[in-house]
Amino acid sequence: MRPDQHRPRPLTEAEPIPADLVGRLADQAIGRYERLTCDGHPASEALWPPVEDPAAADRAAAEAAAEFETAGATRDWTMPEGRVRQLAADAIGLYVEGYAHGYDREQARAAAVLECLQGEAARAEFPPPERHAQALAESALGEPRWAEFARWVERAERARGGGER
Numbered sequence: 023m024r025p026d027q028h029r030p031r032p033l034t035e036a037e038p039i040p041a042d043l044v045g046r047l048a049d050q051a052i053g054r055y056e057r058l059t060c061d062g063h064p065a066s067e068a069l070w071p072p073v074e075d076p077a078a079a080d081r082a083a084a085e086a087a088a089e090f091e092t093a094g095a096t097r098d099w100t101m102p103e104g105r106v107r108q109l110a111a112d113a114i115g116l117y118v119e120g121y122a123h124g125y126d127r128e129q130a131r132a133a134a135v136l137e138c139l140q141g142e143a144a145r146a147e148f149p150p151p152e153r154h155a156q157a158l159a160e161s162a163l164g165e166p167r168w169a170e171f172a173r174w175v176e177r178a179e180r181a182r183g184g185g186e187r
Contacts, residue, residue: 030100038142039101039109047090047106048113048138052131054082055114071121072130079118083110113138148178 033039039047058078087107113134120130 030098033099033101036145036148038145039106041139041143043090044109044139044142045135047086047110048135049131050089051082051086051110051113052117052134054085055079055117058082072118074118079111079114082114083107086110109138109142112141 038044055078056072058081059073059075084107087103087110090106090110091103116134116137117130120133123130123133125133
């Protein structure tokens with residue numbers, strides 16, 4: 023009998039994708055989106071301001087996710103395709119949103135990639151919803167649930183650099 027082949031370990035929701043891969047995925051998704059939305063313009067010219075095109079965003083996210091999965095054959099971990107595709111779609115949405123914040127093309131791209139990196143890194147800092155719910159239920163024995171929730175929100179705001187009050 024043949025020994026079992028090495029099977030990649032699935033990443034949990036609390037485990038971030040390595041930063042270099044997040045940056046590359048976000049940048050590739052934005053690049054694909056630019057190419058899909060620049061009809062009528064020279065191929066080398068990026069369209070600015072970006073056009074909000076949900077169909078192009080969905081297609082660009084799907085293509086970037088497929089390429090990410092293909093390149094992932096050498097990794098010792100896997101993750102659900104939906105998570106990769108959502109990350110790519112988020113990068114595109116953040117890029118388009120950058121225009122609304124007054125960014126130029128490069129600033130919007132950099133801000134979108136940075137926000138994706140920060141979001142993935144934050145996965146390790148916050149408990150998944152089911153663990154949070156369990157912690158709230160356990161704490162209800164000793165104090166009101168809202169007090170534990172308020173402490174959790176305060177920790178989350180500190181970890182993300184504050185929040186509006």
